[in-house]
Amino acid sequence: MRLNRRDFIxxxxxxxxxxxxxxxxxxxxxxxxxxxxxxxNNPVTILFDSSxxxxxxxxxxxxxxxxxxxQENQSWTQVKPITGLTKNNDEQLFGKYQCMHCNDAACxxxxxxxxxxxxxxxxxxxxxxxxxxxxYCMQFCPFKVPFMEGNVITGLQTMHKCTFCQDRxxxxxxxxxxxxxxxxxxxxxxRDDIINIGKARIAYINKEYPDAIxxxxxxxEGLQVIYILMKSPPLYSLPESPEIPAATLVWKDLIQPLxxxxxxxxxxxxxxxxxxxxxxLGDKEPTDNNPERK
Numbered sequence: 232m233r234l235n236r237r238d239f240i241x242x243x244x245x246x247x248x249x250x251x252x253x254x255x256x257x258x259x260x261x262x263x264x265x266x267x268x269x270x271x272n273n274p275v276t277i278l279f280d281s282s283x284x285x286x287x288x289x290x291x292x293x294x295x296x297x298x299x300x301x302q303e304n305q306s307w308t309q310v311k312p313i314t315g316l317t318k319n320n321d322e323q324l325f326g327k328y329q330c331m332h333c334n335d336a337a338c339x340x341x342x343x344x345x346x347x348x349x350x351x352x353x354x355x356x357x358x359x360x361x362x363x364x365x366x367y368c369m370q371f372c373p374f375k376v377p378f379m380e381g382n383v384i385t386g387l388q389t390m391h392k393c394t395f396c397q398d399r400x401x402x403x404x405x406x407x408x409x410x411x412x413x414x415x416x417x418x419x420x421x422r423d424d425i426i427n428i429g430k431a432r433i434a435y436i437n438k439e440y441p442d443a444i445x446x447x448x449x450x451x452e453g454l455q456v457i458y459i460l461m462k463s464p465p466l467y468s469l470p471e472s473p474e475i476p477a478a479t480l481v482w483k484d485l486i487q488p489l490x491x492x493x494x495x496x497x498x499x500x501x502x503x504x505x506x507x508x509x510x511x512l513g514d515k516e517p518t519d520n521n522p523e524r525k
Contacts, residue, residue, distance in 0.1 A: 272422075273421050273422050273423050274352050274353025274354065274421070274422050274455060275352055275353065275354070275395075275400055275419060275420070275421065275422070275455070276353075276419070276420065276421070276422040276425040276426075276455045276456070276457060277395075277406060277408075277409060277417060277418070277419050277425075277455065277456045277457070278417070278418045278419075278420075278425045278428060278429050278457050278458075278459065279327045279416060279417055279456065279457070279458050279459065280415070280416045280417075280418070280429075280432060280459040281313075281324055281325060281326060281327075281416070281458065281459055281460055281461055281467070282318070282324075282416075282432075282436055282440070282443070282459060282461055283414045283415055283416035284310065284324075284325040284326075284327065284414065284416040285325070285414055285416075286310055286312060286323060286325040287413060287414075288310055289411045289412060289413060290308055290310065290327065290407075290408035290409075290411050290412055290417060291306045291308055291309060291310060291408075292411065293407040293408055293410065293411030294306055294307050294308045294393075294407055294408050296407070297396065297399070297407035298394075298407075304380060304391075305378055305380070305391070307329060307330075307391060307392060307393040307394070308327060308328065308329040308393055308408050309327070309328045309329070310325050310326070310327050310328075311325065311326055311328065312324070312325055313325060313326050313462075313466060313467055315466075316461070316462055316466055316467075318461070319439060319440070324461055324462075326467045326468065326469075327408075327416075327417075327458075328374075328376070328468075329376065329392070329393035329408075329456065330355060330374075330376050330377075330392040330393035330394075330395070330456070331374055331376065331447065331451075331454045331455070331456045332353070332354040332355045332393075332395055332454060332455035332456055333355070333373075333450075333451040333452070333453075333454055333455075333473075334353070334451060334452040334453040334454070334455075335451045335452040335475060336349070336355050336451070337368075337371040337372055337373065337475040337476065338355065338367075338368035338371065338372055338377060339355060340371075340475070341367040341368060341370075341371050342367065342368055343363065343365060343367070344361045344362065344363050344365075345358075345361055346358050346359070346360075346361035346362040346363070346390070347368060350397065352400065353422075353455055354394075354395035354397065354400075354455050355395070356394060356395075356397055357390070357392060357394050359389055359390075359391075362389045362390050364379065364381065364387060364388040364389050364390065366379055366388075366390070368390055368392075369390065371475070371476055371478070373451070373470055373473040373474060373475065373476070374469070374470070374473065376392055376393075377390045377391070377392045378390070378391055378392070379391075395455065396408075405419050406419060422453070422455070425457060426445070426448055426457065429445045429448075429457055429459055430445060432459055433445050433459060436459065436461070440461050440462075442461070442462050442463060443459065443460060443461050443462075444459075444460050444463075444464075445457065445458070445459060445460075446458040446459075446460050446464055446469065450472070450473050451473055451474075451475070
């Protein structure tokens with residue numbers, strides 16, 4: 232008897248509290264800045280196994296609920312069917328898309344306000360209070376992940392992206408999407424453990440799917456969201472060999488500093504104009520044209 236998707240999820244609900252496939256000992260529970268157990272060389276990492284994803288969107292729902300994302304706004308993680316790709320039993324394949332938390336992150340390099348930064352635990356953190364809405368992170372990201380939301384009329388916008396549930400990770404919890412996944416398509420643990428699990432899984436999958444690969448171990452000096460892909464990355468709308476655009480280095484080393492200098496000169500010029508105008512007003516003596524006072 233074949234179970235449909237709804238029955239499959241229900242059958243797993245009774246064991247939702249039981250760890251699946253990955254031991255809780257793998258989970259890095261001490262991620263505060265001063266934690267002696269934290270290692271940037273072995274950071275917390277998420278593994279997405281596309282062979283196990285059934286497209287239930289529970290991860291999206293959990294992301295929305297935890298981060299208070301309105302239904303009308305774009306979710307920070309999205310599950311989409313892969314066009315033209317199915318498993319050998321003709322079941323649909325799905326991809327999950329969110330910030331990849333690159334070790335060599337273009338968004339950090341081009342952010343002019345420091346809104347994007349790397350946490351000691353490795354992931355790319357985002358401080359929305361510092362975001363100027365410039366959109367450079369969106370332009371330079373090799374995965375085209377960041378997106379802008381705000382008031383189109385006023386032009387005031389801020390960037391949004393997955394934050395790796397930094398508030399949950401800091402207190403030893405799993406990311407909301409990982410905790411909500413009913414099929415163990417999402418797993419979380421220390422990077423070394425996750426990579427070993429991913430490689431073991433690939434070895435098993437390759438028996439039936441010889442094109443399956445582990446994506447993210449080395450790309451951009453390592454991603455903190457690693458994928459098990461059944462087919463080549465472009466079929467999942469992922470770059471085969473992601474690279475930071477060359478313009479990023481030009482921006483970081485030349486254009487951005489010039490922009491800061493120009494902004495400073497503009498402020499200085501406005502200040503000088505103000506002082507000159509005040510001086511000119513002070514030089515003029517008031518004229519009294521009222522004849523009754525003569």
